[in-house]
Amino acid sequence: MAYSSLAQEPLISSESLEKILSSLATRADNFERSLPDFIAKETLTQETIEQKDNKVLEHNITVSRLTGRQLEITKKGQPQLDFQEIRQVQTINGKVVKVDRFKSRGPQVDGVFSSILLSHFASLDQQDYNFSLDTKLHNYRNRPSYLVKFTSRLKVNERQYYFFEGKRLASQQEGQAWVDVETLAPLHIEYxxxxxxxxxxxxxYSVDYAAVELGEESFLLPIEATSEIQEKKFINRVYQQYSDYKKFSTDVKLE
Known part of the structure; x- marks a missing residue:
């Protein structure tokens, strides 16, 4: 990962943390409402590794055309936005596949487009974490960055949860985010x-974000995501790359 600590230390205070969290909350709260429908190329690399000798038992690369859409749904009588990901699988390990015969398997990083950002930094969700700001300025992807650390406030918090093999579990996290000093946009979240x-x-889990042009506007979208799940004998690793973003329209050709 491309990050380091800068030699010159700026004046960083509690007011700096408040400013950063306020900016992240505004960005997260407006994210779903502002994001248009889009398409992108997703390259998904999945590996299963034997713990004992670090031997790769399985290695698969799946390339898909992904469509992202914001759907307005009604939940408990209230309108809500629901982000939907639709995949058209193109190749697996370089071979063209028939979409109707493909079933995704193995772990993936869920929530990279909105849930991971919102569940940490939306205004209502920040109350679920204790935040602290590193006293040094850092560098991530050649951008001067603040390092914001976070931990879950409660051991059991039903507001924050995740799914594992179809089972819902309360989430208790420890992580950090690199935030661009100039734009106060998140560059990287890991936990x-x-x-x-x-x-x-x-x-x-980790997600890398960048400003992406969709039409005439720029939006914060993921460019990479990783996950690692360690069992007693095996490690499952996932690496997801996103590229070729385009604003969805009837003129866009799905290749």
Whole structure:
């Protein structure tokens, strides 16, 4: 990962943290309402590794055309936005596949487009974490960055949850985010789950964000995401790349 600490230290205070969190909350709260429908190329690399000798047991690369849409739904009588991801699988390990015969399997990073950003930094969700600001300025992807650290306030918090193999679990996290000094946009969010399922030794997630042009406007969207799930004998690693973003319209050709 391309980050380091800068030698020159700026004046960083509690007011700096408040300013950063306020900016992140505004960005997260407006994210879903502002994002248009889009298409992108998703390259999904999945590996299963044997813990004992670090031997790769399985390695698959799936390339898909992904369509992202914001749907307005009604939940408990209230209108809500629901982000939907639709995938058209194009190739698996370089071979063209028939979409109607494909079933995705293995772990993936869920929530990279909105949920991970919102569940940490939306105004209503920030109350679920304790935040602190590193006293040094850092560098991430050649951008001067603040390092914001966070931990879950409660050991059991039903507001924050995740799914593992179809089972809903309360989320208890410890992580950090690199935030661009100039724009106060998140560049990278990473965290570990502390409330683990049975027989799982570690779960680690990360997402990289960048400004992406959709039409005439720029939006904060993921460009990479990773996860690592450690079992007693095996490690499952996932690496997702997103590229070729385009604003969806009837003129866009799906290749």
């Amino acid at each position: 570990v789950e502390k409330n683990l399922p049975k027989n799982i030794q570690a779960i680690v």
